[in-house]
Amino acid sequence: MSLRFIYGRSGSGKTYYCLQEIKERLQHSPEHALVLLVPEQYTFQAERELMAITAQGGLWEAEVLSFRRLAFKVFNQAGGLAYPHLQAAGKCMLIYKVLQGLKEQLPFFSKSAERQGFVTTISTLLTEFKRYNISPQELIVAGDALTDELLKVKLAELAAIYKEYQDLLSESYRDLDDDLTLAAVKMENTDLFLNAEIWIDGFSGFTPQEYSLIAQLGRRAKRINISLCTDSLLESEEREATDVFASVKECWRRLNRLAAEEGLEIEKPVCLNQAEPLPRFKESVELSHLEKYFFEYPHKVYSLPTKDIALFSAVNIFAEIEAAARDIIRLCRDQGLRYRDITLITGDLANYGRLIEVIFKEFNIPYFLDSKIEITQNPLIRLILAMLDIFIDNWSYEAVFRYLKTGLAGVEKQ
Template identity: 30%
Template sequence: MSMGRHGGLRMAVRFVLGRSGTGKSRYCLGRIVRALRSGGDEPLVLLVPEQATYQAERAILTSGGIRAYSRLHVLSFNRLAFFLLKGRPARMELSAAARAMVVARLLRGLTDRLEVFRDVSRPGLAAHLAAIIEELQHETHEAATLRDVAETLVKERAAPTTCGKFRDLARLLEAYDAYMEGSRPQWADPAAELTAAAAHVKHAPFLQGARLWVDGFSGFTGQELATLAELLSVSASAEIALCLDPDQIDLDEPTEPTGETARLFAAGERTYARLLEIVRKRRLPLAASLVLHRARRFREAPGLARLEAQIPHDRMGGPLRIDGAVELVKAHDARAEVRFVAERIIAMVREGRCRWRDIAVIVSDVEAYRHYLRAAFGNAGIPYFIDRPMPLAEHVLAQGAAMCLRLATGGWSTPEVLAYLKTPLSVLSAEQADAVEQYALAFGVQGEEWTQEAPWRWAQAEAAAF
């Protein structure tokens, strides 16, 4: 323990280390639940990836004895940035297309100074460079860093084109930063929001003296590392869970794995080395790491436990007995593959071996399998949820609101009306919407006829068929 900046006792930073399934998340959630049950007014913060916030909240509320909480914040980095910056004036957010347009404009202005990227008319150049700028922002690289890299490459006699690219990127990044600085009152750059939020950590009341848990991350961007460093500096205590094999590294003096020495848990090892360096540079108190060895996740499947323990290439021996825990099935195509999975899921549920919610289907490419999954699971009556980012334009509420606006401004065109009637926001059932569509197309309903108060009485004899 040591004295914190606010005068109270400060607990240490502690790493929770172990391979997959050893209980790191269970440990963190258990500590949080005990802290909630014990009472007190100290803030509690759980930092997890964006897609894991709901799962973590649900796990805490279903752990028994916790029906609600007010002092626990389950946050992702995006949500944390939102809370830290919510007092600022509202601004328009720069989209990917807008970023590419800004870069294209800057390229035209820098043509005389560029060495490699002079051909502004090249298709896709602006969008590609905009993506590079976004990545540089995420890693907190500045124009000066790129110039230093270019100078190093020149000294090492690298290809002139390569050196020129780095100098061009430095000029472009510098111009982009200057442009966004001048546009700050109107536009917000999402790629720079987390960097701006990090400066507000020390002023946020809900973070001062908080107990912090970090779980579910295999690595961090430069922005996230900088923000996490600020969080560690103001927290009363912190526990950081990382997935790695503790027996494969030196926990006191870890080194970042390189391409030649990279192992299965290289990402976790690299993250551990970087975080340990941050803790020591900031002179934060460091407790002995909690090392978890026992794979609790596979207690009922010893074959999988043996497989998990021997997956790293440097441990592989001869054939491994896994007692039928893994089955390899060859399918002719993706459609047949998904149908087989659907049949196997139905059989497992009917036999009472598990419930729908206990089953996960993992694919290499969600977009490639999405339509097959929807068709097979829909036909089989399997309730499912596809975990993929959904554009706002695909959301039912957004689609309905957009259609209402188009109807109000577009003169009630028949295609727009029929499209709206088929959305879940319509009061009509699917069968009723189909009947209205057939009637409207048969009798040419148009424009203001959709809003007239008098009922339609065209060809009543034929209308009876509808």
């Protein structure tokens, strides 16, 4: 049972290294399980990359999991799947009930309880408490140690809300935020991941819930490989406040403490920073220089002419997007790129998205906008729901016209 770190800067090939190791293990028909543990939003992409690199059969003998999917496997074997989960909407309803029931005991929060968004804020706060294994009693203890009376009252009221929420929840439901904590306990009663080799990739840090699961995996797995995005692994806790990798190095230190507590052997780490430029930037010295020195101080000036990086100053958002559209047309027309080879990144999709739709249509640029669309906005879904409402509401005026307005009813507008 051992722990090994694979580290390197962004673009150094950490994911590729993990996938190559899995490929090598698969070629020798391993008797133990091979698991790639990645963030929830990355599971599909990781499965595609694993399939591509291992040709055929990659997902038959190796498994891609997120922490939530791992918890599901534990519940599937140890029990717990049948217990009803409380979804986000139900959680907000339960919190509202708690706030109404404790109104007389909440002199500070009672005034805010009716404000729009307050219930959602409390819901988010309770999620954070659970992720970091903070109990109502710990909030009370923390409040008692404070000299700030206002903050002490706030913590006491939050503890009361949290405790009442937990009491009501335990009567009939289970919170999704409790799954990882419960899975860490239930895993002890299963034979999952015994002598397995596990690669944990794509994380910049872990919550206490996830550390608990890693500890459980460490007790039963043959080896755990954890990739970290950092320039080095420092043994000293003294570090510059400006170090962009400070949080990752703190994660590394905590994992070392966890390994010591669990009696895990720490193997020699694998450093992927030796290549210059790094594999991701081997086609562009400019991007490699930018990645290396963007957060460095003092930074090193790139003295050569640039051809891969350009800056454009626009008078407004409209002109900015138009310039991007013209450049996309130029790249596809003159350099043979395809539209699917180009990505446009913005930090404000809400404002930029509407203009992108208009301008890209003018330039005849096909595009996919990565924004969430409510399923109820789909005409087919609206049609089905309207049909059901027609029968439920006994052919009410509103339901019939919702059905007709979908445009899929086969009735002309005239």
